[in-house]
Amino acid sequence: MRQVMVGLAALAALAGGAHAQQGEIRIGEINSYSGLPAFTEPYRKGWQLAVEEINAAGGVNGKTLVVVSKDDGGKPADAVTAANELLSRDKVDMLAGAFFSHIGLALADFAKQKQVFYLAGEPLTDAIVWSAGNKYTFRLRPSNYMQAAMLADEAAKLPAKRWATIAPNYEYGQSAVKVFKELLSKKRPDIEWVGEQWPPQGKIEAGPVVQAVAAMRPEAILNVTFGPDLVKLVREGNSRGLFKDRSVVSFLTGEPEYIDPLKEETPEGWIVTGYPWNTIKTDAHNAFFKAYEAKYKDYPRLGSVVGYALVKSAAAIMTKAGSTDTDKMIAAAEGLAFETPFGPAQFRAIDHQATLGAYVGKTAVKDGKGVMVDSVYRDGKDFLPSDADVKAMRPAN
Template identity: 70%
Template structure:
């Protein structure tokens, strides 16, 4: 074939493709809006597997209702193994090879920060589902990153409100030694000390995430003789801490305030060994009787024949948020998505939320209650939902916390 013949063949082929697109032929880009999703599936399955089930359920609902902008929503998912480098490799592949319209997910705070930085450099919209560090939307916030979960500041404010009522003056802290744990402790200490200037911080322990040696940690805290303890450990580390602390009597006659411990993914594994009387944030799925939650619960149980965890809520609302943002934007252009996300309203199993324009933080709240053992199971009792909007600084003040604010 001559060069001219080859050129004519190429042009003919292009003409055929163009004709197919015009006639509505099933080209992938025209069929679906592709979302790149990354999370720590292999590193923390207790949370991320329910999270995956949550977003799959929401995806089914969105697409059954006609999709978004008349197109189905499609998730292209990757495992980041809880490592920033793996997350960056995955996101880069999703953006450059899979040509996703936006990115969502991540669990660990340091991973979320790494992905947020990438998103800013590549001008890709990023909805951070789970990372809790305040830096994500404040000190290291950027134009393209928004966050769903109630932040460390928000949960610390909820817990400090209850902790301030305790008579305890001598406090100790136990937290994993990375961005999330450091940020949670700093916020709680600041907020509680503002409410109770008589508080004294007598000890702190910083075990590595996922590798706690509970014996020495418990021994060091006990030696300081605190009257109350702040715990920020979760997952297998929490189980080890509770068992060792119970064996050694660390929690006897001491108040404990604990981030996340009321979430089923962390409370369920403890069973009858669950601590009693801890003040916690969490998700008492068995005790929420609002119409919104009942609808979600019935759909989730019908789909998975299992009860939801907090991760299920996060995954579900992540998809609902993305659908609402794209619908409001009317396109998948990054600039349009950013503008649409500011102030967008989303219905959730916990009630309506919005994403604030000033700092890109959602107003999703959390339940605060106490731990108990009921029928041999760890349960969260006396739980009250705290609206996230009530525990955030005013938007004008929050804007000042961001770069250039």
């Protein structure tokens, strides 16, 4: 409600735009706050914590770090409007954020056109650093390809030979399936792909999909659905015995955003990527976890880690550049090593992809809650294609 009041007050003061203050460094942040609050609320808490920590430690280059945040309403066109506002009214020094891949791509293209630095946090599409990559755009999270490679490694160890896939029918699902198939078939030429299901994103008819997959008689299943679709798929699959005696490999399911709602219905033994916040015992994560819990009285979600690492890495870029000049920031970011709650990572010079990794583990139910067990951290740098392949995919700037 508070924000509503702020919004109304802001309406009254429409004309007055924020202007850069002396002694401030500004990051313009854009995300789907109204459309995807389940991700963006923990995400916002994450970057707010990072801003607080950075300023408590003296800011960036002696200046106070300020993040100006805008909602994109889940639409690329509105994201571009917001980016315009951030640049020309709020005078931000760099752009950051986005969740959806197509919004990330729209912002990356906008950054290229306006020659401004853009740090993508969450968008997973491979295109943003490869086929549609550009000089101005960097990406933090392990991409679709990297997660597929991590999962394909595990999948190759399974005895299963007959594989079926279920993925949402849009670019994310399509490229996840494509890369996973390619990598797994390379490791295991004996594997047979027995069928695919492509429910529309957010509108799965889970019963028929589960029946259709069962009829393919696969030994293992790749799942790429998430959110409410995943819940429906899991519930129907449990009722119809689809997952009984079958291996399941699943993208993102171990992220608290997606596994928490499943509670006691969480299927056991799925091989997933995710964020097992309660079992990571590294110093880097402990420090982040304690600070987060103390500030918000809640445990972090994966979004919190992304938001936190996004702002921390942006600050690291600007510190190394010693300025907010775009070209200097790009030069500083290429090859820059930075710290995250998951451990050290680096922005690759070759394609501007960060080497941040992900945890791979198995799902289980503990005290009526879905958790990840036997998790291991997979460093992103080990799951990327060869430099020659990357160069072939990425247009020259």
